[in-house]
Amino acid sequence: MTVARQRIDESWQEPSPLPSVSPTAASKKRGACRRMVIKDVMAHVAFWDDRAVLVADTLGAGQEIEPFDWEEANTQEAALRATWTAEESRREMHAAHERLLEALDRHPDLPDEAWKENTFEHYTEHAEDIRAWLDNA
Numbered sequence: 001m002t003v004a005r006q007r008i009d010e011s012w013q014e015p016s017p018l019p020s021v022s023p024t025a026a027s028k029k030r031g032a033c034r035r036m037v038i039k040d041v042m043a044h045v046a047f048w049d050d051r052a053v054l055v056a057d058t059l060g061a062g063q064e065i066e067p068f069d070w071e072e073a074n075t076q077e078a079a080l081r082a083t084w085t086a087e088e089s090r091r092e093m094h095a096a097h098e099r100l101l102e103a104l105d106r107h108p109d110l111p112d113e114a115w116k117e118n119t120f121e122h123y124t125e126h127a128e129d130i131r132a133w134l135d136n137a
Helices: 003-012 023-028 038-060 070-081 086-106 112-118 120-136
Strands: 030-033
Touching: 003 086, 003 112, 003 120, 038 070, 038 086, 038 112, 038 120, 112 120
Parallel strands: none
Antiparallel strands: none
16 A cells, blocks of 8 residues: 555545535535535535546646646536535545545555645545534534
8 A cells, every 4th residue: 555545545534424414414504614514525525536636647647737726626616516415415525535546546656745735635624624513513
């Protein structure tokens, strides 16, 4: 197992309360992360896992990563996924994570730097938000 895979697996466990949040709470109570509801956080994590796959595949092909405005991407993706249900968001979060794990297998030699921002650091950031939200739910 690569160091990146180990760090991703460990940090993925941090937001583990997500699957147990009720669909009603996941769809209605704001405040989990910058005024998002939990279903939006799940969709957000799915988007960034898919972004990590794109980065890995690009780097794995020996190409450079194009400049990227993450704030604009967050805004656009939030709008595209706003109508998703909590179950759709949960399903996509897990599907995107599976795609990420497949990319890790395709690119075992990529350094941690290629993965950390969109995966293990990102999961940890949102796990803190989610725990705070759950404490106040």
